[in-house]
Amino acid sequence: MLVNPEAEDASRIVEETLFQHGLLLVVGRCSVRYIGRAESKLEPGERMLIIKEDGSLLVHRSTGYEPVNWQPPGCVYHSQARNGVLEIQAVRHRPSESVKVSFDRIFLTSGMNLADSGEFSLHASEEDMHKAILIRPTLLEEGFKPISYEKKVDPGFLDVYGQDSQGRLVVIEVKRKTAGKQAVIQLAKYVESIRGKADRQVRGVLAAPDIAKGVQTLLSGLSLEFKRLDPKKCAETLQQSKATKLATFFKETEMDDR
Amino acid sequence: MLVNPEAEDASRIVEETLFQHGLLLVVGRCSVRYIGRAESKLEPGERMLIIKEDGSLLVHRSTGYEPVNWQPPGCVYHSQARNGVLEIQAVRHRPSESVKVSFDRIFLTSGMNLADSGEFSLHASEEDMHKAILIRPTLLEEGFKPISYEKKVDPGFLDVYGQDSQGRLVVIEVKRKTAGKQAVIQLAKYVESIRGKADRQVRGVLAAPDIAKGVQTLLSGLSLEFKRLDPKKCAETLQQSKATKLATFFKETEMDDR
DNA sequence: AATTAAATTTCGCCT
DNA sequence: AGGCGAAGTTTAATT
Numbered sequence: 001m002l003v004n005p006e007a008e009d010a011s012r013i014v015e016e017t018l019f020q021h022g023l024l025l026v027v028g029r030c031s032v033r034y035i036g037r038a039e040s041k042l043e044p045g046e047r048m049l050i051i052k053e054d055g056s057l058l059v060h061r062s063t064g065y066e067p068v069n070w071q072p073p074g075c076v077y078h079s080q081a082r083n084g085v086l087e088i089q090a091v092r093h094r095p096s097e098s099v100k101v102s103f104d105r106i107f108l109t110s111g112m113n114l115a116d117s118g119e120f121s122l123h124a125s126e127e128d129m130h131k132a133i134l135i136r137p138t139l140l141e142e143g144f145k146p147i148s149y150e151k152k153v154d155p156g157f158l159d160v161y162g163q164d165s166q167g168r169l170v171v172i173e174v175k176r177k178t179a180g181k182q183a184v185i186q187l188a189k190y191v192e193s194i195r196g197k198a199d200r201q202v203r204g205v206l207a208a209p210d211i212a213k214g215v216q217t218l219l220s221g222l223s224l225e226f227k228r229l230d231p232k233k234c235a236e237t238l239q240q241s242k243a244t245k246l247a248t249f250f251k252e253t254e255m256d257d258r
Numbered sequence: 259m260l261v262n263p264e265a266e267d268a269s270r271i272v273e274e275t276l277f278q279h280g281l282l283l284v285v286g287r288c289s290v291r292y293i294g295r296a297e298s299k300l301e302p303g304e305r306m307l308i309i310k311e312d313g314s315l316l317v318h319r320s321t322g323y324e325p326v327n328w329q330p331p332g333c334v335y336h337s338q339a340r341n342g343v344l345e346i347q348a349v350r351h352r353p354s355e356s357v358k359v360s361f362d363r364i365f366l367t368s369g370m371n372l373a374d375s376g377e378f379s380l381h382a383s384e385e386d387m388h389k390a391i392l393i394r395p396t397l398l399e400e401g402f403k404p405i406s407y408e409k410k411v412d413p414g415f416l417d418v419y420g421q422d423s424q425g426r427l428v429v430i431e432v433k434r435k436t437a438g439k440q441a442v443i444q445l446a447k448y449v450e451s452i453r454g455k456a457d458r459q460v461r462g463v464l465a466a467p468d469i470a471k472g473v474q475t476l477l478s479g480l481s482l483e484f485k486r487l488d489p490k491k492c493a494e495t496l497q498q499s500k501a502t503k504l505a506t507f508f509k510e511t512e513m514d515d516r
Numbered sequence: 517a518a519t520t521a522a523a524t525t526t527c528g529c530c531t
Numbered sequence: 532a533g534g535c536g537a538a539g540t541t542t543a544a545t546t
Binding site: 065066094122124126127157176 | 541
């Protein structure tokens with residue numbers, strides 16, 4: 001790690017870190033040029049450059065959640081120090097594009113190796129809600145039996161698909177947030193598609209924590225139903241039934257995707 | 259800036275930097291808990307925490323373009339050091355959510371103030387392509403004369419609108435990338451809308467660097483046209499004609515938006 | 517404030 | 532490799 005280094009000294013850290021695929025951090029005054037899917041130019045200013053082990057690149061300004069310039073993982077790098085200017089260039093193909101960062105002043109540069117094997121788990125995502133219904137169908141309603149999930153139909157993918165206690169087909173559209181008009185339209189399309197092929201009655205159910213104001217009218221008008229489904233309860237259901245249990249579940253129920 | 263500090267010492271830098279809205283950087287071993295729109299848990303590992311002047315937060319692992327946890331600008335922070343553990347918590351409302359980062363080991367912490375007034379310009383955006391057509395209509399075709407741009411019509415806004423050398427109206431849908439089915443549908447809607455009101459023939463032109471495979475058939479079937487338009491050439495056109503020139507252009511041509 | 521549309525969207529899955 | 536759908540999408544523009 002170097003504080004206020006000359007470009008040539010910083011360059012040594014940069015090259016070494018890039019070579020051994022470490023995490024590189026450079027803070028200083030730079031300009032950035034991007035050419036690829038679009039083109040951009042960033043005039044000189046003080047920013048933070050991060051290059052990760054996997055070759056991804058981030059240029060962050062002092063404000064804003066998003067990087068001002070970036071490259072996804074898999075970039076190839078080239079760097080050089082000349083006339084007190086440190087240039088770092090990232091290139092990737094498919095699509096062909098490149099980002100060039102030129103530092104004329106460097107406050108801090110550091111090469112690191114972060115050991116990180118910690119697991120990341122995201123709960124109560126929409127996919128978790130799908131799974132929760134599969135594991136505990138009563139979350140939706142008594143007697144519901146899932147047949148398939150993320151089933152491909154004409155207009156796209158329907159979330160969960162099954163039959164109710166009376167043998168009617170049930171098409172379920174799941175939303176993690178308050179369901180709006182768009183969700184109803186989507187459900188309607190799926191139901192229509194299934195009705196065209198099925199030989200039995202088909203119900204359409206919108207499952208979400210809440211439904212937007214006024215949308216209930218639209219839903220009722222299309223003879224569709226709303227069922228309240230709490231993401232938190234879904235997450236709890238998943239937590240109770242561990243990943244291993246889920247695996248056996250899929251084997252035991254032998255879901256038919258005809 | 260501190261290297262391998264105790265939590266209590268790091269805490270001083272953190273608090274001060276947060277207080278004066280500087281850029282905060284903490285690298286170390288941490289766990290992260292997020293609760294809000296969804297919920298997530300990140301088990302201990304070595305990561306980089308960035309908190310910006312505007313209150314945005316980023317937790318970056320050693321790989322991946324995207325942060326593993328984050329918060330948009332406008333968060334309120336609370337931090338404390340206890341039993342050798344540094345805890346930093348970001349809270350925001352609307353939607354209500356929070357991220358808590360707990361460091362049990364710190365490699366590096368730094369508070370900075372980045373002076374950055376450099377302008378960022380993204381060229382060859384779709385809007386740039388609109389402007390380029392206005393400045394040099396021959397980019398589209400000989401004899402084309404723009405009448406208005408971003409004109410409000412029933413289904414939305416059409417990109418550019420004008421008349422050709424034979425006095426026919428021309429509706430142009432511009433895409434910066436390969437135009438797909440959606441672009442054709444959009445153009446068709448606009449053309450239909452204009453045809454309903456116009457007293458002359460109306461042409462529909464899709465202007466893009468390329469057209470998706472198979473979409474040409476759809477386009478032809480609707481009696482619409484495709485014109486190749488290179489974003490790069492548009493960017494060059496804009497560069498030649500400076501912003502000042504553009505301003506006078508808008509004044510001089512007195513474009514009618516009836 | 518709510519809705520809609522675009523993004524150098526990214527990411528994942530399936531064809 | 533390309534295409535489609537989802538995202539804790541984010542962000543900006545518009546109603």
